[in-house]
Amino acid sequence: MSEAMQPAGDWVAAFPALVQLDAPARAALSAAGQRMTLPPGAEVFAPGDPCRAWLLVESGSVRVQMTSDTGREVVLYRVGPTESCILTTACLLGEELYSATGIVETETVGIAVGVGAFRRLLEDSAGFRDLVFAGFGRRFTDILMRLEDVAFHRLDIRLARLLLARAADGSVDATHQDIAVELGSVREVVSRQLKTLERDGLIQLDRGRIEIRDPAGLQRIAAAG
Known part of the structure; x- marks a missing residue:
């Protein structure tokens, strides 16, 4: 992550959970925050990188994924x-890469809130400490549910759910590889499943797009799991 960072000013107001903190904690966060603008495709962090700051998203979206030794992504x-x-x-709390x-x-x-400021706030502000651990717990539960989904639900069920969730105006803009990464599968398997759905009249496959023909x-299928 090499993009230049600038003082963020009173950025805390854009984060509803942080607004609930007491005035000293809000002031400390505002002073410590650095704002950065990142383009699509930019790598924020990679395996083995040290964690130098507590990171929050003000606007936009960052995808966090893992890649196996064989190149499979999830x-x-x-x-x-x-x-x-x-x-x-987790990396900040455990001092891990x-x-x-x-x-x-x-x-x-x-x-980005620097490591020093983050740790001081954890020590000095019970409200900030509670907020950090509550957020950590919620997201950890989300990840466990996702792992359960990958481990125990059939691929066709997960695929149907993904298509329904991502359909905008009756279509999904995604390649077969994009969907495979989302589902923790491989492109060839996902392509076969999509072809089956197309053969059954549920979808129509176009280049980089999937048209939903039969949402019901x-x-x-999605409800079968």
Whole structure:
């Protein structure tokens, strides 16, 4: 992450959870925050990188994913507006290196709070400490649910749910590889599943786009799990 950072000013007001903190904690956060603007495709962090700041997203989206030794990718979670990154929090608390990759999906404005300021706030502000651990717990639960989904639900069910969730105006703009990464699968397997759905009249495949032809049919598959 090499983009230049600038003082963020009173950025705390854009984060509803942080606004609830007492005045000293809000002032300390405002003073410590640095704002950065990241373009799509930028790498925020990578495996083995040290964690130098607590990271939050003011606007945009960052995808956090892992890649196996064989090149298989799986999306762990996304960090959206007003959210912090659970992996960053874990690395700061455990003094560990990053174990996954953070990639900017849409132009993102982020806030970085330096390690020193983050740790001082944890020590000095019970409200900030509670907020950090509550957020960590919620996102950790989300990741466990995602792992359960990958481990125990059939691929066709997860695929139907993803298509329904991402359909905008009756279509999904994504390649087969994009969907495979989302589902923790491989492109060849996902392509076969998509072809089956197309053969059954539920979708129509175009280059980089999937048209939803029978939402009710997809819903029946999604509900099977």
